[in-house]
Amino acid sequence: MEVYKFGGASVKDASGIKNVVSIISSAKKDELLVVVSALHGVTDRLEKLAYAYLSGDSHTNALFEEIKQIHFDVLTELFPDPGHSIFDEISNTFVEIDWLLEEEAQDDPDYLYDQIVSMGEVVSSKILHAVLNASGCVSVWADARNYIKTDNTYREGKVDWALTEREASHLTRLLKNQVAVTQGFIGGTSENYTTTLGREGSDYSAAIFASVLNARSLTIWKDVPGVLNADPKWFEHTEKIPQMSYHDAIELTYYGATVIHPKTIKPLQNKDIPLLVRSFIEPAGAHTEINNQPNPLPVPSFIFKVNQVLISVLPKDYSFIIEENLSTIFGIFHQHKVKVNTMLNSALSFSVSIDHDTRKLDALLESLQKDFRVKYNTNMELVTIRYYNQETIDRVTENKDIILEVKSRHTCQMVMKNKS
Ligand SMILES: Nc1ncnc2c1ncn2[C@@H]1O[C@H](COP(=O)(O)OP(=O)(O)O)[C@@H](O)[C@H]1O
Numbered sequence: 001m002e003v004y005k006f007g008g009a010s011v012k013d014a015s016g017i018k019n020v021v022s023i024i025s026s027a028k029k030d031e032l033l034v035v036v037s038a039l040h041g042v043t044d045r046l047e048k049l050a051y052a053y054l055s056g057d058s059h060t061n062a063l064f065e066e067i068k069q070i071h072f073d074v075l076t077e078l079f080p081d082p083g084h085s086i087f088d089e090i091s092n093t094f095v096e097i098d099w100l101l102e103e104e105a106q107d108d109p110d111y112l113y114d115q116i117v118s119m120g121e122v123v124s125s126k127i128l129h130a131v132l133n134a135s136g137c138v139s140v141w142a143d144a145r146n147y148i149k150t151d152n153t154y155r156e157g158k159v160d161w162a163l164t165e166r167e168a169s170h171l172t173r174l175l176k177n178q179v180a181v182t183q184g185f186i187g188g189t190s191e192n193y194t195t196t197l198g199r200e201g202s203d204y205s206a207a208i209f210a211s212v213l214n215a216r217s218l219t220i221w222k223d224v225p226g227v228l229n230a231d232p233k234w235f236e237h238t239e240k241i242p243q244m245s246y247h248d249a250i251e252l253t254y255y256g257a258t259v260i261h262p263k264t265i266k267p268l269q270n271k272d273i274p275l276l277v278r279s280f281i282e283p284a285g286a287h288t289e290i291n292n293q294p295n296p297l298p299v300p301s302f303i304f305k306v307n308q309v310l311i312s313v314l315p316k317d318y319s320f321i322i323e324e325n326l327s328t329i330f331g332i333f334h335q336h337k338v339k340v341n342t343m344l345n346s347a348l349s350f351s352v353s354i355d356h357d358t359r360k361l362d363a364l365l366e367s368l369q370k371d372f373r374v375k376y377n378t379n380m381e382l383v384t385i386r387y388y389n390q391e392t393i394d395r396v397t398e399n400k401d402i403i404l405e406v407k408s409r410h411t412c413q414m415v416m417k418n419k420s
C-alpha cells in the first residue's frame with residue numbers, strides 16, 4: 001500500500017480539491033491512504049478563534065462564522081445541489097465547536113485549543129471524501145484519532161508507537177482494495193480525547209501512517225516540484241534535488257527547510273520507506289526521492305530564517321561557562337519550549353539564536369535573568385548552508401555584518417544583520 005499526503009496549499013479552494021481528486025483517481029492505486037490537512041489558512045484562523053475563546057474576546061463568534069463561511073463557499077462550488085448530504089455533515093461537525101464555545105473556558109487551555117484547532121482537518125477530510133465519491137472514486141473516511149494514539153500532551157501529542165502499531169491492523173483491513181481518506185495533524189489519547197501533533201504536523205502524520213502500515217512509499221504533494229536547494233520564496237535561482245539521503249533530509253529540515261516537517265524523516269528511515277516529494281501543480285513532473293542512498297547533495301543548499309533573536313547568556317560572577325551552567329541554561333530553554341536554532345559558547349558566554357515568538361520571549365528572558373546576565377538583539381537573520389564553500393558564504397553575506405558563525409564539516413551557520 002501507499003500513502004499520499006496533501007497539504008493546505010493543495011486544497012486551498014474548490015479547484016484545488018478537484019485537482020487533488022484527479023491526482024488520486026488517475027493514480028489508480030488499489031490500496032491508498034490519503035492524508036489531508038485543513039484548507040489553506042484555516043488552522044491559523046482556528047488558532048485565532050481558540051485564543052479569542054480562551055481570553056473571552058467578544059469577536060469569538062464572528063471569527064467562527066468566517067471559518068464556517070469559507071467552508072460553505074467551497075462546498076457550494078463543489079456541490080451545486082444544496083440538498084447534498086455533505087452540507088448537513090459539515091454543519092453537524094461545526095456544531096461540536098458551537099457547543100464548546102457556549103461553555104466558559106474552564107478546562108486546560110491546551111486541551112481546549114486542540115478540540116477547536118483539530119476541526120480544520122476533520123472538515124477538510126470529509127469534504128475531500130465526499131468529492132472523491134461524487135467523482136466515482138469510492139473511498140472510505142477514516143478518523144485518524146482512532147489510529148494515531150498519543151499521550152495527553154495537548155498541542156504537541158507524543159506518539160504512543162506501540163498502541164499506534166496495534167491500531168494499524170484495523171486500518172490495514174479497512175484499506176483492503178480501496179482508498180481511505182484521513183486527517184493529518186491530529187491524534188487521539190487512549191481515552192479518545194483529541195490531540196494535535198504540533199503545527200505543520202501533517203507531514204509527520206503521513207510518515208507515522210506510512211511507518212505503521214509498512215507502506216511501499218510516502219508521497220507528499222507540494223506546490224514546488226520537489227525539494228529545491230533553497231526556498232524559492234527567498235531565492236530566485238533554485239535547483240531541484242532529484243535524490244537526497246535521509247541523513248541530509250533530517251539535517252535540512254532540522255535547520256528549518258520548511259518544505260517538510262522535521263519529524264517526518266525518522267519514522268520512514270527506520271523502516272526504509274522512500275519519501276517522494278512531488279508537485280500537485282505538475283503531477284507528472286520529475287520529483288525528489290529521499291531514501292537510504294548516502295549520496296551527498298549535488299549542490300550547496302541554503303536555509304534562511306528571519307526575525308531571529310540572538311541571546312547571549314553570561315554568568316553573573318564572571319565565572320567560566322561550565323557544564324553546570326550549560327545544564328541550567330538548556331533546562332530553561334526546555335521549560336519554555338524554545339527551540340535553539342544555533343548555538344556557540346566561549347569561555348565567558350553562551351550564545352543562541354531563536355525564533356522571535358513574543359508569547360515565549362519575555363518569560364524566557366525573565367527566567368534566564370534570575371541566574372545569569374543576559375544580552376539580546378532582535379531582527380537578526382540566520383542562514384544555514386549545507387555543503388558550503390567560500391563562494392556560497394560570500395554570496396549570502398553581501399552587505400551583512402556577521403555576528404556569530406558556527407561551522408562543521410558540511411554545515412555553516414551565520415547569524416547576521418544588515419550592514420549599518
Ligand atoms: N528547500 C525547499 N525546497 C522546496 N520548497 C521549500 C524549501 N524550503 C522551503 N520551501 C517552501 O515550502 C513550501 C511548501 O511547503 P508548505 O507550504 O508547508 O506546504 P503544505 O502546507 O501544502 O504542506 C514551498 O512553497 C516553499 O516556499
Ligand SMILES: N[C@@H](CC(=O)OP(=O)(O)O)C(=O)O
Nearest residue numbers: 007008037043199200201202
Ligand atoms: N493544518 C495544520 C497541519 C499541517 O501540517 O498543515 P500543512 O500540511 O498545510 O502545512 C497546520 O497548519 O499546522
